[in-house]
Amino acid sequence: MATAVVVGSGPNGLAAAVTLAEAGVSVRVLEAQDAPGGGARSSERTLPGLLHDDCSGFHPMGAASPFFRGQDLARYGLRWRWPEIQLAHPLDGGRAALLWRDLGRTVEGLGPDGRRWSETIGWTSRRFDRIAEEVLRPIIHLPRHPFALARFGSMAVTPASVLARAFRTEAAKALFGGVAAHSFSRLTTPFSSAVGVMLAAAGHAVGWPVAEGGTQAITDALVARLADLGGHVETSAVVTRIDDLRGADLVLLDTTPMAAATILRGRLPSRVARSYRRFRQGPAAYKLDLAVEGPIPWSCEDVGRAGTVHLGGRFEEMVAAEDDMANGRMPERPFCLLGQQYVADPSRSASGLNPVYLYAHVPHGHGADVTDLLLDQVERFAPGFRARVRHVVATGPAGLHSANANYVGGDIAGGASDGLQVLFRPRIALDPYSTGVDGVYLCSASTPPGAGVHGMGGYNAAVRALAGIGLRPHR
Numbered sequence: 206m207a208t209a210v211v212v213g214s215g216p217n218g219l220a221a222a223v224t225l226a227e228a229g230v231s232v233r234v235l236e237a238q239d240a241p242g243g244g245a246r247s248s249e250r251t252l253p254g255l256l257h258d259d260c261s262g263f264h265p266m267g268a269a270s271p272f273f274r275g276q277d278l279a280r281y282g283l284r285w286r287w288p289e290i291q292l293a294h295p296l297d298g299g300r301a302a303l304l305w306r307d308l309g310r311t312v313e314g315l316g317p318d319g320r321r322w323s324e325t326i327g328w329t330s331r332r333f334d335r336i337a338e339e340v341l342r343p344i345i346h347l348p349r350h351p352f353a354l355a356r357f358g359s360m361a362v363t364p365a366s367v368l369a370r371a372f373r374t375e376a377a378k379a380l381f382g383g384v385a386a387h388s389f390s391r392l393t394t395p396f397s398s399a400v401g402v403m404l405a406a407a408g409h410a411v412g413w414p415v416a417e418g419g420t421q422a423i424t425d426a427l428v429a430r431l432a433d434l435g436g437h438v439e440t441s442a443v444v445t446r447i448d449d450l451r452g453a454d455l456v457l458l459d460t461t462p463m464a465a466a467t468i469l470r471g472r473l474p475s476r477v478a479r480s481y482r483r484f485r486q487g488p489a490a491y492k493l494d495l496a497v498e499g500p501i502p503w504s505c506e507d508v509g510r511a512g513t514v515h516l517g518g519r520f521e522e523m524v525a526a527e528d529d530m531a532n533g534r535m536p537e538r539p540f541c542l543l544g545q546q547y548v549a550d551p552s553r554s555a556s557g558l559n560p561v562y563l564y565a566h567v568p569h570g571h572g573a574d575v576t577d578l579l580l581d582q583v584e585r586f587a588p589g590f591r592a593r594v595r596h597v598v599a600t601g602p603a604g605l606h607s608a609n610a611n612y613v614g615g616d617i618a619g620g621a622s623d624g625l626q627v628l629f630r631p632r633i634a635l636d637p638y639s640t641g642v643d644g645v646y647l648c649s650a651s652t653p654p655g656a657g658v659h660g661m662g663g664y665n666a667a668v669r670a671l672a673g674i675g676l677r678p679h680r
């Protein structure tokens with residue numbers, strides 16, 4: 206029986222482990238932290254009884270993931286829960302742009318820009334499964350849906366600042382811009398629309414659900430699935446050198462390219478070592494977990510019915526904030542994402558208190574305490590918010606990094622998403638998962654298709670690894 210070690214138990218590591226185990230490989234997962242899950246964990250971070258998502262909170266790409274869909278994770282307790290409104294983007298003056306799962310309702314709400322939304326985002330959502338199948342794979346492949354991919358590609362390559370010109374109203378521009386900001390890069394660069402178009406379309410096609418009982422439920426389901434297949438996870442097990450894993454036929458690294466270079470030192474072909482060392486990390490997140498009494502007093506009441514809330518103001522303001530962030534300057538009004546997971550999953554609240562999740566885009570490694578800037582962004586659209594806050598836990602870039610070695614300098618996206626790295630990560634290669642060392646593959650968010658809890662980097666890498674030892678994936 207072939208054997209494999211997976212280093213790291215984030216969603217990609219676990220997806221790789223399950224895929225290998227399904228194919229009959231004996232799998233051991235080694236996790237540095239004291240619990241599995243990486244960016245897919247939840248805990249009572251503020252007060253007892255309030256369940257917070259430690260990292261990822263919303264799962265459009267999880268709901269869309271062919272790997273997750275193929276695993277029947279409901280059998281292992283995973284239930285998606287959708288908020289009534291998927292996403293709200295409040296604007297000054299008590300208005301808000303709303304993204305409903307129902308395209309027609311969104312189009313109606315966007316008034317004069319509704320038709321244009323339908324022609325771009327709606328068009329993509331109607332072909333979502335076909336396009337997702339293409340973009341969740343490495344860039345170099347023979348497309349199965351070339352026409353859908355070509356039309357999507359023409360939107361994706363366009364800078365968000367150019368695509369936004371298609372919209373006339375402040376509301377539609379802001380709604381699109383906030384989603385595009387998930388790329389964690391300047392909104393003026395080529396390909397900065399890709400994430401925006403895809404995630405907004407996902408909002409209609411599959412929604413932006415949360416996991417009932419916290420994102421941890423995704424990890425718990427994957428770990429249980431792995432156990433059913435005979436695999437297991439060992440925690441508090443930091444891997445620093447490949448020699449410690451001697452005997453395994455396959456090694457899959459759910460790590461950064463730089464960590465892979467360290468683990469594989471002396472073994473990596475020099476061109477791969479150079480590429481890994483040149484791999485650029487991106488900007489950072491600064492996260493607050495808050496215990497808040499009652500609902501948030503949004504100026505626009507509809508915002509209280511949304512799971513995700515983008516706090517970035519007008520499109521032009523977000524362009525400036527993301528530009529500052531990318532240039533290493535802390536924006537005065539940073540782009541923030543606020544999570545009201547409890548709207549979709551009330552089991553996370555307790556004793557009249559709600560767990561609120563809030564993070565801002567900040568420069569890589571930013572060391573200052575920016576708690577007030579984040580709270581100001583909420584207060585701007587929800588006057589009286591501060592007075593309802595009962596407890597705050599702040600986690601800056603250094604804290605994120607110490608909780609997860611993959612979040613270098615607070616970069617939660619597995620590397621910068623600009624320049625050539627948008628298309629080719631971790632390096633320009635036909636097989637981006639291969640490290641060039643026999644039997645060793647990289648499978649983290651630093652590989653295609655990049656950040657997010659979807660497991661597709663892990664699945665794709667495991668398929669390559671199986672092929673290398675003459676095996677095929679179970680599905």
Ligand SMILES: Cc1cc2nc3c(=O)[nH]c(=O)nc-3n(C[C@H](O)[C@H](O)[C@H](O)COP(=O)(O)OP(=O)(O)OC[C@H]3O[C@@H](n4cnc5c(N)ncnc54)[C@H](O)[C@@H]3O)c2cc1C
Binds near residue numbers: 214245656659662
């Ligand atoms: C604040 C925040 C908000 C986010 N929001 C969302 C969201 O709403 N939706 C979404 O889809 N995504 C979101 N993400 C991103 C998502 O969490 C990541 O893209 C995803 O977890 C990446 O999965 P991964 O398996 O590649 O790596 P990770 O989840 O980072 O897991 C890597 C694992 O490997 C372990 N490890 C690393 N090095 C070693 C080593 N040498 N030895 C042993 N173990 C090691 C780490 O401890 C970690 O457990 C968010 C992330 C953060 C931090």
